Amino acid sequence: MAFMEQQPQQLTGRKPLLDDTLPLSAVIEATQSLQSHTEYIIRVQRGVSSENSWTVGLPTFCLTIVIRRYSDFDMLNNSLLISGLSLPLPPKKLLGNMEREFIAERQKGLQAYLNYITRHHILSSSEVVKKFLDANNYSSNYTGWRLRKRYFLVKDKAQPKEKLVLSWVDLGPDKFLSDKDLQSAMKLLPNLSHSYIAPVSFATTSESSALIIRGFSEKGTLRDHIYKVKPKEPFLKKYCNPKKIQGLEPEQIRNYGRQILEALKFLHDKGFPYGHLHASNVLLEEDTCKLLEIENSVLGLPSYYRPYVTQFRKINTTESIDVYAFGHLLYEMTYGRPPDSVPVDQWPPAPFSSVGQFHSELKDLFSNGSPFQSGGAGTANTVSVLQSILSTDACKTGMPSVSQLLQTHLFNDVLLFNSEKPQFKISSRLKEALKLSRESLEKRLVEEQRTVCAFILIHQHKRLTRAQSHHGSEEEKRKRKMLARKKSRQSTYEIEEDLSVKCNNNSGGFLFSSLSTIDEKKLTYGQ
Template sequence: MAFMEKQSAGKILLDDTVALTAVIEASQSLHSHTEYIIRVQRGVSQDNSWQVIRRYSDFDMLNNSLLISGINLPLPPKKLIGNMDREFIAERQKGLQTYLNFITAHHILCTSELVKKFLDINNYSANYTEIALQQVSMFFRSDPKWEVVEPLKDIGWRIRKRYFLIKNKDQPKERQVLSWVDLGPDKFLSDKDLQSAMKLLPTVSNSYIFPVTFATTSESSALVIRTYNEKGTLRDYICKVKPKEPFLKKYCNPKKIQGLELHQIRTYGRQILEILKFLHDKGFPYGHLHASNVLLEDDTCKLLDIENSLLGLPSYYRPYITQFRKINTMESIDVYSFGHLLYEMAYGRPPDSVPVDHYPPAPPPLWVSTYSRS
């Protein structure tokens, strides 16, 4: 299947993975503070650009919010005296530009809601948690057997996706995860066909696909329920983090990463390739392979979110994929993504750049004979 061979039905939705670049064009000093005029551009077209005005205090607030990532961010320090001097303002502008360059180039930070709102408030002013709660409440009214246990705040990377830990009142001890997400810009099925396809998801049975309990869509969003896995994903295991923690905290700068043993890489790699081949043979596109979409149960890999391509959601690796002209089918996207995953399984972290010119030293083995994610 050709990548993006059909246009989305209905209105064109924003692709949150398209890179934003930001250049400070000028500064202006007012009575008590300095404002920095920033030219922001989405993608490669200069026509798709706008200006935002930010003070240093705005940068400081953003930086404080991003500290959860554990990254040493290059924000210029505060200065209480002499901060209106022309030379100081020019020097601070250079420092703030370096800061903007860093956060817009970082694969995880650049797609975070915090950074998007800072640079593009017009398109990211909505409260997606509130919208999700409204949609979920409507669903619960139509199917009252479900009950919210707690929201799982910011555990994923998608800005327009929210997670809730829920339970079935008929089976109160069994926890489920409800995910709500806006339909994406790559949606190609009609609303009727999409609804029919989503209803079939709970019937999909494969030992390498994590099962869906319930799935449905509206004209603008989708709701999917799965069993909750307390051990988390393959990336949670590699990074030694708690699944319920925010995405920025878990994955930006994990302190205890550990690659898998060779026999695990062989086993999991083969299982993932087998399920990808199965999906391709059935004509079902995936295109969303990464370590956070893989669960481990009894030493068996299971794919998550097989519905993403149906919903038109952009891939986690799209900023990388769009740099290579030869990656233009769902099959080639899965091959490329598998290479990323294989590297991460071996070294415990994603590659610093692609293509990989220099490999780090082989990591020490993890002396664990078996691993269970039951």
């Protein structure tokens, strides 16, 4: 069936650029029963602002009616089964599925299903879920998690044996460079040379999109290596519910982490924003890591971890976003999977003894000083670095810098053998343009963080108000009085029962004492 819902858009000459990392939430507001089936009317909201909400299936304003039946949910569920997750879709029912009680119960089950898939980081970012909730903006087919990005395998006629990947991507909502400055920045990318940054063969832009060509790796990315999967397998199948969970060897973690930090420091020193570090954006060639997609930030594409970052107001710069993302990556390298939630304060058992021995040092580490001090032996280690980035205190107070991470004992003595001299010349004019663009990007992030924090506070206040109102209602007062009376009667009964038992015990003791006295007298008289 056709999906034709339409969102209200601003009447501007240029179509507004969507932030695909903003989470979609969905609420089933009503149902309507036809002759042989039931339709579910769903309100979908992008982010936390109610201005970004629309209704799927409700014939109001200029919105087109779109039907969401149980069969649509079933089709969505079948598409998501490749993830290997156990999804809570209510079961089918052939008879009695038009009864009012059953429809109400199924609506609750479908709402729980929507809550599950919209709160799962990977599922909520997937193409099929976006299409199900917002088909108007997600009508094309994509590869990987990044929507609006297409990949093609190409070859150079001069070198037909060399495989290349051509990526075509629409510009994002964080694009603040002028078209001229953006074109200049993209032309610089093929000239960038660094041991730990994947080279770009060709890069160019148009008014609305960009084209990049780089080498193709048969072995895949660092995430493919961690999860022991093949690069060409479907994204959901590879990463959503990995079967083999095993972290990297401690020495690999140290080497890869040091290489990635060196690449980040180089970009930060050059004033070139990145903000897109994750395991799928790290190419692994033998024992060398190389960053991918360094063009994403200047193209205005939001970060993979943006839904997390918007919750923490201290993570408000591109550098701190990179450090936060490095914490996720370090966790994934250590434990073989991403953290279930952030902040992380309960650490799972370490898979290697060399990592596990660090747990006993954590108490001394944080009682004696900063994990970045270089004096005490054994103070800088994997778990302490993870705590300095992903713990509750770190997310509230702020991230360490890349330079501080390089000074920890986990990375400061790692030997680097690549002797390639980095090269990346940026004109002073373009540096200034990149600086202004970065400031605009950070300003938008801060505004969104304020909105999210305000929404959380309002939501908490509403919950508290509802709880207080419910607690003070006449019905609740009556229930509490009845419960108090019941407890009072029960306690009275227990007291009476205890007194009865004591009386019985005392009377029995008195009788036994009297009989003993009589027997003693009889024995005396018998002598």
